[in-house]
Amino acid sequence: MSFDLHRPSSLAEAVALAGLFGPGARFIAGGTDVVIQINRGKIAPAHLIDISLLPGLAGIAATAEGYAIGPLTTYRTIERHAAFQGPLSALVEAAAVVGGHQVRNIATVGGNIVNASPAADFVPPLLTLDAVLDIAGPQGDRTVALRDFITGPGKTSLGAGELVTAIRFARLAANSATAFFKEGRRKAMEISVVCVAASLTLDASGTRCVSARLAVGAAGPTALRPERAEASLAGQAAGLTSFRDAGRLAAEASSPISDVRASADHRRHLVAVLVERALTRCAERIAGARP
């Protein structure tokens, strides 16, 4: 097992190198997925292109419509970002349960998205925010919705030599909150058995659901948005009945597998429970933030 390690100093150079080496090349950011996959013999790239120090791709910026997160932003940076401690706290909650501090100090959110594990923890909260990805490549730049980007376990729509350059999403409406819940077999250092993110918007009185967006991880080949569950909430009174119904519909929409971590039945049960719990937490947060 060996490869050449390249360290381009600009985005253009990185894209050019990737174009030059073609399918034998891989980008490496934090390396927490790539290095382990190489060591396990799952991939054998001839060229690794180190993007970890490329300028301008790390950090979080407020934009006119919302936020832009650089793909090289680490989980620990997300966790500690002041602007994410309020209604967007699902981002903090998801970042805070990835591995331990050592992983979160170096692993990047861009790597989590492109690695496209069905259990990737940072993907569901971004799905509920309708995040889009900016992509640069040999054929030019494009923008794609995250939900269209991940196409299967470990599969994305990324073309040869293409690089994710930003993750963007709009600001939440008034009376909104988000929440993220992960269930593993232990509290830390664990891959999700199931994880769920929710984003809920209530009406001005704080009692009725205007809209809800849900995303479920590790319960299908990709993280999924259970659309019937989301639609079922619109116009309903916010509370146990509507949240439980949404949980049931989300469980029906999921297609989990049985594996060493849990059975499919157990996963489906967890989807229902965690969706209800995440919606409840959103409603509590909206109530708590009201003057």
Next chain:
Amino acid sequence: MSRRILNVVINGERHELLIEPHWTLLQVLRGQIGMMGTKENCLEAECGVCTVLLEGKAVNSCILLAGQVEGRAITTIEGLGDPEHLHPLQAAFIEHGAVQCGYCIPGMILSAKSFLDENPGRQPTRQEIREALAGTLCRCTGYGKIVDAVAAAAQRMAGKEPTP
């Protein structure tokens, strides 16, 4: 795939080394330089005994390619203090009897340092300390005293308690 030169600053000292592209920082530290304070175990970033500081932040050296730290600053346990000049964390681990077999301790101390340096002067809760150390396993399971030691060191580093 050819050997290449790696320039890296370890514990304040400049090193120029000849490495293979697939070598990890852990392999370089132990195999090339002969610094044995950084431990080797799971090799998949699960256990934390290989923890070093990369520009002050705790990372797992077992899955960090040495080539990725070109030009950057690494701190290992050897760089933290010595028997005459213990770092407050090292002193606190000794005082609180937080060391049993010792294998995880370099990783514990460096994980704790990285975490405490994020918010200098602030006293973390025990829960926060436990979370900060979750990526570092102690199979002697002496976690209680390790948390005691980190809490005490945090106080001392914040200047709220004089060094004895």
